[in-house]
Amino acid sequence: MTEEVMDLLLKYQSGIGAWMDVLDHSSNYRRQVTRRAASSALLMYSICALSAKQMSLVAEHSVWELVAGRFYGQSLRLLIHDLNQIDAKYDEVFVATLLLCSYELLSIPGPDYRKHLEGVSSLLWSHCLPSITTDLDKASFWIYARHDVAMALINYCPTLIATSEWPDAMAGPNSEEDAVGNKVLWLLAKVIELRFAPSGNITPGNRNQCLLEVGAEVNKWWDDLPLTSHGLSSGDVSEDGLSQLWFCVQSAAAGLLYFHVAKILLLEESIKGSQEANALEDRYEYDNYKEQLHHHSRSIASICFSPGVEDGVLVVAVNPLYYAAKYAPSLSLKAKIWALLDKIENELGFHTKTRVMELQRELESQLSQNNV
Structure with missing residues (x-):
């Protein structure tokens, strides 16, 4: 093992490896993956490529970009070779493909990233x-699922793998925060599947009924959540209505972020359905919907601005923060969220610029409509 490889492995274990394990208390990607990388060039080079790519985005770009490209090319050649072997170790191929997907996601989730995720x-x-x-x-699988859900949210489309085809991961009671977080990720994917289903795939009546059912499942998830997983509040509330929260484990914070996005998507659908039926004539009903959106916006922001929230949670938070900014009750809070999204990209190397630009376009559109 060269000194360069050792350095990149250490960076991975303390950085991106921890992000990938944010909803895995067994830390498989910092333990099993690195252990197997000792005897697998494919995994070793994939880890090095990902770690170097992050360094190219937060440190000396010109130095690390060359290193990242070199390891990426080596790992890609090995991956293509293994895919053509009858006796390929598909669990390692699966891991390597996810690591390379993460490599592409770091810079910008463009066509190569989508193609790799489809692969x-x-x-x-x-x-x-x-x-x-x-x-x-x-x-x-759960790391893949987070990728799939994130891309679905960005592109306003269902996940690549239908939720009915997800492994039977919900079987059996498991109150550990990582399992609870993965369950709400699955519920969010179900909401996305219904919200962004192509017209004609499901009748409006069935769609509305399914949304009610999954909404009830999301609410039950919240009702069953232990109080400690809500985050313990200091009692202080900022001018923007944010609470300071402390989480005993970071996976609880990540799970809550997915919950609040699911609730926002369901509320958006309720508002849309009521508007189409001309049922929002009651101003009180409309204001109630808006206040609920503001509540979930503040809840997401409270989690992300609380002290002690780790980088892995902030990476999960990119799409939730987009929705938090979209429904922020004040311009000052919206600006703070934008600044945090910029900080995530600048300090962690995780791409957020697309979401920030989308928020800017939405704000400009709102302002122009208000001036008409």
Whole structure:
């Protein structure tokens, strides 16, 4: 092992590896993946590529970009080779593909990222979905699921793998915060599936009924949540209505972010449905919807601005922060959220610029409409 490789492995274990394990208390991507990388050039080079890519975005770009490109090319060649082997270790191929997806996501989630994620979904369909039984396979699937949900939110479309095809990960009671967080991720994916389903795939009546049912599931998830997973408040509230929260484990914070996005999407649908039916003539009803949106906006912001929230949670928070800014009750809070999104990209190397630009366009559109 060279000194360069050792340095990149250490950076991975303390950085991106921790992000990937944010909803995995067993820390499979910092433990099992690095352990297996010692005897797998594919995993070793994939880890090094990802770690170097992050460094190229937060440190000396010209130095680290060359290193990242070199390891990326090596890992991609090995990945293509392994995919053509009959006796390929598909669990390692799955991990490597996810690591390279994360590499592409760091800079900008463009066509290469989508193509790679589609490749992961094809790999899951053909080799992995029926046999996800080991802890590493489960950890890999949930990382894939976070990618899939994030891309669905960005593109306003259903997830690549339908929620009905997700592994039977919800079976059996499990009150650990990582399992609870993964469950609400699954519920969010179900909401997305209904919200952004192509017209004609489901009748309006069935769609509305399914939304009511998944909404009830989301509410039950919240009702069943232990109080400690809500975050413990200091009691202080800022001028923007934000509370200072402390979480005993970071996975609880990540799960809450997914919950609040699910609630916002359901509220958007309620407002849209009522407007189409001309049922929002009652100003009180409309104001109630808006206040609920403001509540979830403040809740997301409270989590993200609280002391002690780790980088892995902030990476999960990029899409939730977009919705928090979209429904922020004040311009000052909206500006703070934009600044945090910029900070995430500048300090962590995780792409947020697309979401910030989208928020800016929406604000400009609102201001122009108000001036008409």
